[in-house]
Each structure stands twice: as C-alpha cells, then as structure tokens.
Amino acid sequence: MPRRESPLQFEMLQGTLDMLILQTLALGPAHGQTIAHAIERRSEEVLQVEHGSLYPALHRLDNRGWIASFWGTSENNRKAKYYRLTAEGRKQLASQTSRWEQVVRAIGRILNPATEHNE
Amino acid sequence: MNWQRFFKREQADADLRQELESYLEITTSEYVARGMNPDAARAAARRKLGNRTLLREEIYYMNTIPILESLSTALRYWCRTLRREPVFTAAATLTLALGIGATTAIFSVVNGVLIKPLPYPAADQLLSVSHFAPGMGFETPVGMSPSMLFTYREEGRVFQSIGGWSPDAATVTDLAEPQRVRALLITFGTLQALNVPPLTGRWLSQEEDTEGSPEVVLLSYGYWQRQFGGDPNIVGRAITVDSRPRQIIGVMPPSFFRLMGQDPDLFIPLRLDRNRLHLGDLGFLGIARLKPGVSLAQANSDVARMLPIWLQSWPGPNARFGREVFEKARFSPALRPLKDDVVGDIGKSLWLVMGAVGLILLIACANVANLLLVRAESRQHERGVRMALGAGRAQIAQESLAESLLLGAAGGLFGLGLAYRGIRLLRLMNPRDLPRLQEISIDASVLLFALAASLLSCLLFGLLPALKFAGSHLGPALRLAGRSAGTSRDRHRAQNVLLAGQISLALVLLVMSGLMLRTFQETRKVRPGFTNPEQVQVFSLAIPGSQVAQPERVVQIWSEIIKDLAAIPGVSAAGLANSLPMDDTKNLNPILAENSSTEPGTNPPVRTFKFVSPGFLAATGTRTIAGRDLVWDDIYNHRSVVLVSENLARELWGSSTAAVGKRIREMGNEIRWREVVGVVENVHDDGIQKQPPPIVYWLFATANFNGAPLNVQRNVAFAVRSHAAGTEAFLKQVRQVVAAVSPTSPVVRPRTLQEIYGDSMAQTSFALVMLAIAGGMALVLGVIGVYGVIAYTVEQRRREVGIRMALGAPAAAVKRIFLLRGLLLACAGITLGLAAAASFLRLMSSLLFGVTWFDPATYGAAATALLAAAMAATYLPARRAASVDPMEILRGE
DSSP: OOOOOOOHHHHHHHHHHHHHHHHHHHTSOEEHHHHHHHHHHHTTTSSOOOHHHHHHHHHHHHHHTSEEEEEEEOTTSOEEEEEEEOHHHHHHHHHHHHHHHHHHHHHHHHHHHHHHHHO | OOHHHHHTHHHHHHHHHHHHHHHHHHHHHHHHHTTOOHHHHHHHHHHHHOOHHHHHHHHHHHTOOHHHHHHHHHHHHHHHHHHHOHHHHHHHHHHHHHHHHHHHHHHHHHIIIIISOOSSTTGGGEEEEOEEOGGGTOSSOBOBOHHHHHHHHHHOSSEEEEEEEEEEEEEEOSSSSOEEEEEEEEOTTHHHHHTOOOSEEOOOOTTTTSTTSOOEEEEEHHHHHHHHTTOTTOTTOEEEETTEEEEEEEEEOTTOOOGGGOOOSEEEEOOOOGGGOOSOOTTBEEEEEEOTTOOHHHHHHHHHHHHHHHHHHSOOSSSSSOHHHHHHTOOEEOOEEHHHHHHTTHHHHHHHHHHHHHHHHHHHHHHHHHHHHHHHHHTHHHHHHHHHTTOOHHHHHHHHHHHHHHHHHHHHHHHHHHHHHHHHHHHHHOOTTOTTGGGOOOOHHHHHHHHHHHHHHHHHHHHHHHHHHHSSOHHHHHHHTTOOOSOOHHHHHHHHHHHHHHHHHHHHHHHHHHHHHHHHHHHHHSOOSSSOGGGEEEEEEEOOTTTOOOHHHHHHHHHHHHHHHHTSTTEEEEEEESSOTTSSOOOEEEEEETTOOOOTTSOOOEEEEEEEOTTHHHHHTOOEEEEOOOOHHHHHTTOOEEEEEHHHHHHHHSSHHHHTTOEEEETTOSSOOEEEEEEEOOOOTTOTTSOOOOEEEEESEEEEETTEEEEEOSEEEEEEEETTTTOHHHHHHHHHHHHHHOTTOOOEEEEEHHHHHHHHHGGGHHHHHHHHHHHHHHHHHHHHHHHHHHHHHHHHTHHHHHHHHHTTOOHHHHHHHHHHHHHHHHHHHHHHHHHHHHHHGGGGGGGOSSSOSSOHHHHHHHHHHHHHHHHHHHHHHHHHHHTOOHHHHHHHO
C-alpha cells in the first residue's frame, strides 16, 4: 500500500509529538497508553494524542535509537511493551527542546511587536 | 530503515500486533474501571486506536525498500501466474530466449572476430605491410619484397620493428620416418613485432637470420607436444629440416600464429642475403609494429617517402626484367591494421547476420508484447477490482513492468544458455570462412550485451501493456465483469500494428535468406573448370634441393611417379602441377605475345602462371577446346610449348582456334618464344564466385625459363582420377607408388578435389546457414504471432459470433470475417515488408552472386510463402469461430 501523504501542519505536529514522547520518557519508562495519557494530562487535555500517529512515532524513535523498548508488566498486571529513553535520546531531547524554545521565542518576537503597535 | 530490521520485519510486525493488543486490553480495563460495560469499553478502545491494519502497514513499510518490495511481490505474483498460465509463460519465455539467444550468439561471433583486438600485446600498433602496384596489373595490393624490408628497416622512422614472412613446407628427416610439416619462413623482426614471448627459449636474433651463423629453428607448441611430448629440455637439441641440422632455440605458445589461416609447426629463419636482393619477389608478407603514438596515415606517408629510395637502391630481378618495370608499376603504400588482414571480408556478412538476428529479436519482442496485451486484456476485470480496492495506477504499471522484467530475465538466462550451445555448435561446424574461431567465447562484453538485449526487449515488449493498462479507466473494466462484449476497435489497434510490423520484418528476413539460397544455387550452376571433383585424388610431394640437386633427376622422379600412378588399376589419368585449382595460391606474372605491343610507359598485364605435367588437365577434367594437350614428348624433346586458357586466347587473338600456333614468352626471356599448342577451358581458380583468371600453363620442366637453364617444380601437387579416389585403400596404393620411387618424400595433405571445391563453395556458407536459420525462425515466429492474434480475436468475439449465427449468419460468412481480417493484416505487413526489403537489401549486394538484391522472383516467393503461412495460421481459429454453437452462447447470457 502506498504511504499516505501528510499535510504540512501535521508534519510540524509530528516533530512536536516526538519531542513530547521523549520528554515523557525522560521521567521514566512507560508503555504506549501511559505515554498518551501523560501527554494529554500534562497539556490539560489540549493535546489529544491520535493513537494512529503515536505508534508510528514510537517505532520511528525506536528505529533512530533514541528510545529502546522492552516487554514488561503493566500496573494492572498485563503484559505491555515499555519504552525508555536512551542516552542518545536524552541528547536529542535537550537539543530539540532548546531549538523549540528558540522557535517559540522567535515567533513570539514577531507576534508581540505587532500587538504592541495595535494597542 | 536498516537491513537488520528489513529482514526481521515479520517478527517486528508480530511484536506490534501484540503491543496493540495489550494496548486495547489496558485501555478497555481502564474504561471498565471508569464504569463502562466491557463490550462498550472494548469498542471505545478500538475506536480510539483507529484502523489497526493501516497502522501495522504503515510501520511495516518503514522497514522496506519499495523497489525490492514490488519486485518480490511481482516475483510471487508471477510465479503464481506461471503456474496458472504455463503455456503463456513458456511461450513468452521461449520466444524471448530464442531472440536473445540468437542475438547473443551472433554478437559473440562479431565480438570475437571483429571487435576484440588480436591476441597480441598492444595489437593496435600492428600493421600488415603491402603495396598497390596498379602499373603491374595487380588489382589487389601485393605484398612486400625482401629488398623493401631492408629499406624500411634501415630508413624507416615509424616502425618499432618490421619483419617478413612466407608460408612454406619443410621435411623433417631424423625422426622414425620422413615427415612433411607446415613451416613459416620468418625474418628477424617478425616475432619482435608480434611481441609474444616464447614459452621456453628465445626469439630469432638478427645474427641467426644472416647467412653464415649456425642454423636454428623454433617449434610451435603443437609440434613440440606431438613430436617431443612437451620435453622441457628441448632447447638446444637439433633436428634435421630439409636435410640440414638445425638447433632448436625456442618454443612458441599455442595458437600463437594464426594469421591468415596459418598454423605452422616450425618457424624457420629466412636468411635473406642482402647482397643478392633485387626489387622483385613481391609475394612476401610484411608485419610491422608502429612506435607508440604513430598513426596509420603517418606510417603510410613514411613508406611513401621510402619507396623512391627503395627503387634507387636495388637492381631489377635480372637483366631483362629490369628496374624500369618497377618504375612503371607506380608503387604506393597499402599499410593496414593487421586485424583487417586477419578478418578479411567476413565483416560484411557478419554484420548482415547480426542485423538479421536483431530483426529476429524485434519479432520476438513484438510477439511477446502481443501475448502480454492479450493476457492483460483477459485480466482487465481483475485489475478493475484491484483499482477499486485502492491499488494505485502507478503501482499496477510498476508491477506490470516488474513482471516484464522478470520475463526478460528468464528469457535472457535461457537465451544465454542457447547462445552458449550455439557457439559450441559453431565450433564443431568449424566454418572455413570464419577466422579467429578460437577467440569466440562468452566474455564480459558478451554478457553485457545479453543483459542490454534483455533489458531493451523488456522495455520494448513491457512498456506498451504497462502504459496501456495503467491508463485504462476503472469503469469499463469493472462493468465488463469478465464478459467481453463488444470490444472496442481501439483496443486492437496496438495488436494489429505489432502484428503487421512483425510480418513485415519476417518478410525482410525471408527475402534475405531467399537471396542467399539463390546465390548458393547460382554458385552450384557455375562450371568450375574441372569435372567430377570427387573422383580426383590430390596430394602434395616435395623434393628439396638439398636432397636431390640436379633438376633433370627431379623431372625423372616426377615422371616415374606419374607413370606408376597412371598404372594403378582404375586410374584414368594422373599428373602434377605447382598448384591445384582454387587452392588459394597465386603466381601472377606478365607475358609478351609475339607481334603485339604494349603501350609505352606501362607494363604488360599479369597472368596466372601454372606449371603442369602432361596428364594433369586430363586428371582434373579440364577440357581442351582447341589444339592439343601437353604430352610427355614435349618434355623429352625439350619442346618450347604452352597452353593458354580460353579467355586469354580470346583476349590476345580473338578466338581459341586463332590462338593455336601463336607464340608468347615470359618477361625474363628474350631468346625463346613458346608456341601455344592448345587452348583449355576457363578454370575458376580464384574461387567459384570470382571471374576465371587468364591462365598460362607452362610445362613443369621448362628449359630456359626466365633465363634458368632448366626450371623444374620441386614442390608439387598431384591429381589422380579414379573412382576409388578418397578411399583409404586407394591412398595406400598411392603411398606405395610414391615410396617405391622416392622413399624420403612423405605424401602430404591427401584429399579429393571435391574438398577444395567445397571449401570454395563454403565462402557463402556461414552467412547462408545463419540467414536460412534466421529466415526459418522469422517464419515460425510470424506464424505464431498471426495465430495468436486471430485466435484471440475469435475468443473475444465469441458472443458476437454466436448472436450473428443465431440470427442466421452462415458458418462460411463467419469464417470469412476472420479470414479477411487475417488476410488484411498479412497483406499490410507484407506490403510494408516488401518496401523495407527493397530499400535496405541493397546492403547485401556484395554477398550475392548470380542474383541481384532486387530479384522479383525471390521477393515474390517470400511474399507468397509468408502469405500462405499466415493464412494457414488464420484458418485454424477462423474454423473454430465458425463452429461456435449459438445456443451455448445465448444460454450463457
């Protein structure tokens, strides 16, 4: 089957999703469902994680060697696949976070003077 | 994507499945904990996860290489269809294999003979040295005289080394029994120019090529193995060659000297004596190696510079045959790459055959394309379903191409196998007119060619169906739902064009092979100048001067042998000559006729000289047209008589009868005229397809010939006419006769005149056989193509036919529909083919003999044969169409 083309806005979100996953795992190993929950809770339900994109994202990060996986037992005694951050992943997280902050600041600088002018 | 994951992706998928499963469970239990009922909780969890299969696919594809994936899919798919449609697959693969195999085999011949450099180091520096001498009457370049060799060696600026050679035979006597071996007389410089190191020992040095130093000889690898069992200590031993002891100084590697059909046993130094050389002896062959960076044109201009020096530096052959003859000869250089000499004029027919098999490949591709189109149509419905389910057009096109690629690969592999067989067969056939046969093999460039041919064929036959059906519309494909009702005209257009093209190519090939067959027929009709050659036993004998010095004694030995041969029961005639008809030896010299004058400033034209004994012409069956044959009394009484051929008599004196009694003489003799006592029929001495040369027959022992007291032939060929010729028993009798008279003379190369004649007929045989095969293949492929397309059309129109017949159409009318269609296509193809043949076959005119390239009879016959075959191929499916049962069709509605 041919891969689906993702529109531009999704691509941006995808990169962000990777960073959010890494950030979540920085607190400790977790399985897919926990990761999704954690992101949703900490964003105060603003960000809803599509599971359709969560698993490919996990797989992609695994492929790049930023996270590693192992089979473990969930809180309610079920077999689940856990993910943890690797050293490489930690480095990536740091660099991606700082780049993200740069971008946010930059965008903020562009947006703020305009609002000041309007006032 | 990494390789490890690529190979582990099945496991990764299983892992993922489990992971998703556990996700579902965890989520479900979470929802249950929130108070949902289990079923609703599970459904909600599923909803949240979305399409699991899609998810799995997405992740699965992260681990694949798309091209490999579609290839392996196609491979599996193709293997399934292979099992489902074995006939189609076999037909397509076999057709391709034939096309690719034939082209690859012929390419390997072209590669081995024409393209590959000669097997010498830096072979492109090697030249053969010859000269034009139009003023002497030679049409083709003459060789190099020994004096030229010395001039070029001493004055030349462009040659690294230069040498001369001449084929010869020698007798080796210190073995169990005397042995006649093939020898090559070489000068210093020949081996140096070829630059192939000896297996053991060393080359010939300049001192050893000079009179006065100890006599030496080099062995060929074959002779070393046969005669000395490959003795590693052979260098330094002595053998007796032509009654002279010679020290062996080296052994040359196998197949080292194969130039111009030579395969010598011994290499003997020529030892030219510089002080006794003259301008003459042009039959010598020269080999030179250019200095690096020197072009052929530079070499030619350097030789042109040296030719006047040469003319000034040396005397004429004798007082009567002086320098002025050579000054009038207008010598000019005719150097050419040594390869051109070796390959000769086979190039033209090889390229022609290559073109012919190229056409075969095209026909094969058209055939396979048609087969694929037919099959693609029958899979229209399947494709429609796949597209409806979401398969992309690009993907279907890709798969169709991949399938073609696999078909091409299979065809290529089988084809390579066929080519390999073909080459082995060719080696077995050993066609005489094909040089460098040993060098024909499947090497890297042949493999590359096979690959290219396969790929090109894939493109040719695969692109059309791929494009056609990737672009087809989904709607009609589905609507048809497997039933082919009114098929649109447009869908058959591609097939019709392919078929017509195929028929036209087949016609071109048929005309080509027809023309070659006509050439063969015409060649057979030519009267060669001798009769019943299968009844003429021929063999060679030699008496070297070192063995019997006096010429009178040689005459005595030869005449005794001839008389004893003639006395063998069943022998009707026997005689000897310096050379046999058509045996590729040439002795060209000018003569003067009494009371005739040549234009001032020119030389009299050269004629073929033959030296024969009484009885020789009777033995070969060459008829006397006027006057009488030579008799033994002419020899005993020292009569000064000659015979001439009919065409020479006509040229000089107007008719055969007028020639008898006229007188001629050779150039180097101003004293004695020779009387023409008889005129004999023309002999095609230069080959059956060449004009018979004007021939002068001198007695094999002639007093005062060119000034020599008694000129006698020491190296001769005998001809004996008997019904027993060619049998072992007869040969035994011949050997006994020879041994009784001259025990030290071995009988060499016994064969019948038929063999020599057959060799001459073989000039066309390679091209003939190849083109005949190509023509046959084209016919078969064309017929299969016609059959396939018509049969398919019949299948497609079964419903229509059934309805027509139900409405009252007679069977004959139905049959006519299809026959007409076949006729139309065949006629279109044949018309196209006739036009193509008429415009391209001019190229093969140099290969034809006795028939022009535009021979209406051949064209007509080829067109008729093809039309008949096409109609036969149409008739079968047409008859099947007419036998359709209308009830059955209607019931199927």
